[in-house]
Amino acid sequence: MRIGALEGGGTKMVLAVCTENGEVLERASIPTEEPAVTIPRMIDWFKERDIEALGIGFFGPIQLNRSASDYGSVTKTPKLAWTNTPVVKPFEEALGIPVAFDTDVNAAAVGEATWGASRGTENSIYITIGTGVGFGIISNGKVLHGMLHPEGGHILLQKHPKDTYQGHCPFHPNCLEGLAAGPAIEDRWGKKAIELADRDEVWEIEAFYVAQGIVDCIMLLSPEKIVLGGGVMHQTQVVPMIREKVKKMLGGYLSTSQLDNLDSYIVLPELNDNQGILGCAKLALDELQNR
Numbered sequence: 001m002r003i004g005a006l007e008g009g010g011t012k013m014v015l016a017v018c019t020e021n022g023e024v025l026e027r028a029s030i031p032t033e034e035p036a037v038t039i040p041r042m043i044d045w046f047k048e049r050d051i052e053a054l055g056i057g058f059f060g061p062i063q064l065n066r067s068a069s070d071y072g073s074v075t076k077t078p079k080l081a082w083t084n085t086p087v088v089k090p091f092e093e094a095l096g097i098p099v100a101f102d103t104d105v106n107a108a109a110v111g112e113a114t115w116g117a118s119r120g121t122e123n124s125i126y127i128t129i130g131t132g133v134g135f136g137i138i139s140n141g142k143v144l145h146g147m148l149h150p151e152g153g154h155i156l157l158q159k160h161p162k163d164t165y166q167g168h169c170p171f172h173p174n175c176l177e178g179l180a181a182g183p184a185i186e187d188r189w190g191k192k193a194i195e196l197a198d199r200d201e202v203w204e205i206e207a208f209y210v211a212q213g214i215v216d217c218i219m220l221l222s223p224e225k226i227v228l229g230g231g232v233m234h235q236t237q238v239v240p241m242i243r244e245k246v247k248k249m250l251g252g253y254l255s256t257s258q259l260d261n262l263d264s265y266i267v268l269p270e271l272n273d274n275q276g277i278l279g280c281a282k283l284a285l286d287e288l289q290n291r
């Protein structure tokens with residue numbers, strides 16, 4: 001079966017054709033320009049590829065409530081050209097196939113939970129730490145949506161005692177994204193994150209913030225697995241530091257087989273850069289099945 005997948009980001013759109021078994025048959029990417037340019041280009045790409053359904057994982061905030069009149073649209077976004085842009089509708093109309101829609105990070109969470117690091121669990125969290133911070137939450141086997149969708153990047157944190165940085169988020173002085181996303185690291189230290197690899201103090205502060213986010217998730221959602229993705233996590237030396245701080249912050253309050261073995265509980269993704277598109281493909285398969 002040929003399933004279309006579209007991972008929509010602020011800088012690029014990744015287009016792919018996948019199978020129902022999680023193989024990627026073909027993959028391409030185009031820059032994200034204004035919708036009137038980019039949407040028709042993507043439609044043309046998929047039109048030539050004989051797909052049976054399409055799954056879209058898109059940057060947010062987006063409207064996921066199926067009974068809302070603007071279901072399937074980007075809503076209010078800092079990427080102004082995309083404000084109030086319908087995404088699902090033009091694809092449905094042009095391709096005449098079922099179209100599934102979710103956030104980019106929810107799609108990545110679904111990808112990893114289906115074919116990657118969190119497969120076999122019913123409750124998992126995928127955290128991306130890149131240009132922004134996002135949480136995709138799978139709860140009892142379903143993607144958690146709620147009134148909109150979780151915006152875990154903006155949970156509020158305690159500041160690190162040695163961190164004088166004012167934060168990068170225009171809305172909150174002390175949210176996770178504003179303190180720990182790639183741009184925050186670069187702004188705090190005046191250098192690209194990749195050039196800070198050997199500076200322990202950088203990763204000590206980073207780990208302190210990511211660990212707080214994880215501990216709050218553990219307490220609130222009781223996940224069976226936590227997957228850490230996104231560009232910043234290419235600094236894999238930070239992962240053991242995060243685990244150590246999580247253990248300390250939990251304070252011995254909980255004891256489960258998972259928490260007794262944090263090396264296999266807080267892990268890196270297994271699908272390389274394909275978790276997003278593979279998650280989109282899975283969402284499309286589910287959409288086909290539900291119709």
Ligand code: ADP
Nearest residue numbers: 129130131132182183193194230231232234235
């Ligand atoms: P996006 O979030 O835009 O989809 P990424 O997940 O690649 O893309 O995140 C980009 C951010 O991650 C940038 O702020 C960049 O500084 C940071 N980043 C990318 N690669 C690395 C790396 N190898 N080490 C540290 N930081 C990185």
Ligand code: ZN
Nearest residue numbers: 154169172175
């Ligand atoms: Zn914020």
